Amino acid sequence: MILRDYQPNDFESVIQLWWDSWHSSSGYQHHRGLADWKQRWHQLDKTHRSVVVEQNNQIVAFSALDIQRCVLSQLFVSPTWKRRGIGGQLMQWVSLQCSNGFTLRTLATNGEARAFYEKMGMVVVGSGVNDFNGKEEVEYANRA
Numbered sequence: 266m267i268l269r270d271y272q273p274n275d276f277e278s279v280i281q282l283w284w285d286s287w288h289s290s291s292g293y294q295h296h297r298g299l300a301d302w303k304q305r306w307h308q309l310d311k312t313h314r315s316v317v318v319e320q321n322n323q324i325v326a327f328s329a330l331d332i333q334r335c336v337l338s339q340l341f342v343s344p345t346w347k348r349r350g351i352g353g354q355l356m357q358w359v360s361l362q363c364s365n366g367f368t369l370r371t372l373a374t375n376g377e378a379r380a381f382y383e384k385m386g387m388v389v390v391g392s393g394v395n396d397f398n399g400k401e402e403v404e405y406a407n408r409a
Contacts, residue, residue, distance in 0.1 A: 337369035
């Protein structure tokens with residue numbers, strides 16, 4: 266597996282992975298269409314550093330990090346590639362970028378993601394409502 270910087274030609278693969286993975290873990294159909302997700306990615310891409318994990322020329326995971334604020338905005342692994350250490354590899358990359366710690370948010374109802382982040386040493390520091398999907402979310406922090 267190769268962890269590398271996101272490139273513009275990764276766009277369609279990343280969007281599809283994001284859509285598929287989010288829907289497999291959220292338990293409901295998102296009220297926004299794929300075009301909105303694409304627009305959101307273009308907004309993230311302006312302020313975030315993103316990396317992808319590639320296996321056999323297929324993107325199997327990605328993360329998007331606001332390095333200036335040390336906020337991990339996105340971390341998604343393809344449902345068929347989970348439980349292979351890829352998420353941990355991405356969390357390690359984030360930790361290297363933000364040596365003083367970082368924060369992230371995830372859906373309050375996403376038990377799988379919450380268990381993963383807690384296993385990675387993240388602790389709950391707040392909650393709120395996600396501005397993109399309108400669902401309750403939990404904020405985690407890792408203070409290195």
